[in-house]
Amino acid sequence: MTPFDYVRAGSMREAVELRSRSPNAAFLAGGTTLIDLMKGGVEKPSLLVDIRRVPDLDYIKVSSGKASLGALTKNSDLATDPALMKAAPMLTQAIAAGASPQIRNMATLGGNLLQRTRCPYFRNQAFACNKRSPGSGCAALTGYDRGHAVLEGSSQCVATHPSDLAVALVALGGEIQAEHISGQRNIPLSEFFRPPGETPWIETSLQRGALIVFVETDLPPEARRSVYLKVRDRASYEFALASAAVGLHQDGSRIIGARIALGGIATRPLRFATAEASLIGRTADEAAFRDAAAIALGEARPGRENGFKVELAKRTLVKALKLASELQQ
Numbered sequence: 001m002t003p004f005d006y007v008r009a010g011s012m013r014e015a016v017e018l019r020s021r022s023p024n025a026a027f028l029a030g031g032t033t034l035i036d037l038m039k040g041g042v043e044k045p046s047l048l049v050d051i052r053r054v055p056d057l058d059y060i061k062v063s064s065g066k067a068s069l070g071a072l073t074k075n076s077d078l079a080t081d082p083a084l085m086k087a088a089p090m091l092t093q094a095i096a097a098g099a100s101p102q103i104r105n106m107a108t109l110g111g112n113l114l115q116r117t118r119c120p121y122f123r124n125q126a127f128a129c130n131k132r133s134p135g136s137g138c139a140a141l142t143g144y145d146r147g148h149a150v151l152e153g154s155s156q157c158v159a160t161h162p163s164d165l166a167v168a169l170v171a172l173g174g175e176i177q178a179e180h181i182s183g184q185r186n187i188p189l190s191e192f193f194r195p196p197g198e199t200p201w202i203e204t205s206l207q208r209g210a211l212i213v214f215v216e217t218d219l220p221p222e223a224r225r226s227v228y229l230k231v232r233d234r235a236s237y238e239f240a241l242a243s244a245a246v247g248l249h250q251d252g253s254r255i256i257g258a259r260i261a262l263g264g265i266a267t268r269p270l271r272f273a274t275a276e277a278s279l280i281g282r283t284a285d286e287a288a289f290r291d292a293a294a295i296a297l298g299e300a301r302p303g304r305e306n307g308f309k310v311e312l313a314k315r316t317l318v319k320a321l322k323l324a325s326e327l328q329q
């Protein structure tokens with residue numbers, strides 16, 4: 001591990017000021033991704049700013065139409081919060097589907113959103129990777145791409161985003177509030193995750209050195225009748241091959257509102273507004289769900305070994321919608 005300095009921040013302002021002193025500094029919260037990457041030499045911060053004792057960043061507030069979630073709230077607390085479970089099951093199910101109980105006890109909301117890809121080439125310095133080393137190339141484009149993206153990949157990167165929670169948050173919508181040395185800024189969740197394009201190492205719209213303070217997620221009528229369904233190679237402690245966060249608002253069997261986001265198949269968590277719109281006014285049945293899935297995956301461009309993900313994602317979405325339609329509103 002590359003040597004680094006360590007400092008503990010006592011407030012949000014102190015945290016961003018400390019981080020602004022070094023261009024290569026990083027915030028330390030749960031550390032469940034960062035420390036692994038530091039041990040592997042992938043991340044080499046010169047300064048760690050420990051934010052774990054910054055007050056007022058660990059809370060869950062659920063009100064009508066919104067939920068405010070502090071950035072230092074543990075994933076284990078989010079996954080088991082009774083009010084959140086009732087208001088937006090897709091959110092708590094997504095968190096519970098991620099990692100292991102031990103990791104969820106350490107990992108935080110802010111860190112979950114900023115976790116790095118699980119592309120094996122990113123974590124292995126023997127291979128070219130534009131995310132790890134800008135301009136070095138992308139080994140996945142000519143290598144083993146079974147776990148990689150079938151949507152939104154670029155000629156520079158085809159890595160998938162690893163977070164389950166982010167898929168549910170993108171489905172629900174809302175915004176992220178961040179503290180920066182120059183002040184506070186709100187970033188819509190729909191604009192937070194960036195497609196790779198020519199700069200895959202820039203993964204979010206967060207300003208360099210900014211600290212996520214809280215996420216304010218919308219709780220539309222579709223949130224109560226919602227599901228997160230994750231398909232993976234083994235039943236626990238594994239990342240998604242395909243996942244779906246869906247919510248339905250129905251008048252009897254007629255759909256009057258829908259939310260759809262998919263994970264595991266694209267370079268960022270993606271919401272599918274056209275597929276959602278295709279469901280409005282239709283009876284909640286398999287034919288409608290299949291049509292929505294065909295629309296959602298219509299632009300898929302698989303690589304050599306991940307073509308199965310297209311059908312897998314469609315089936316995951318259809319199953320998730322079916323499960324949501326069977327819930328009491």
Ligand code: SF4
Pocket residue numbers: 117119120121122128129130131132137138139140141156157158159200
């Ligand atoms: Fe790196 Fe992205 Fe290519 Fe993986 S897919 S090797 S993360 S550039």
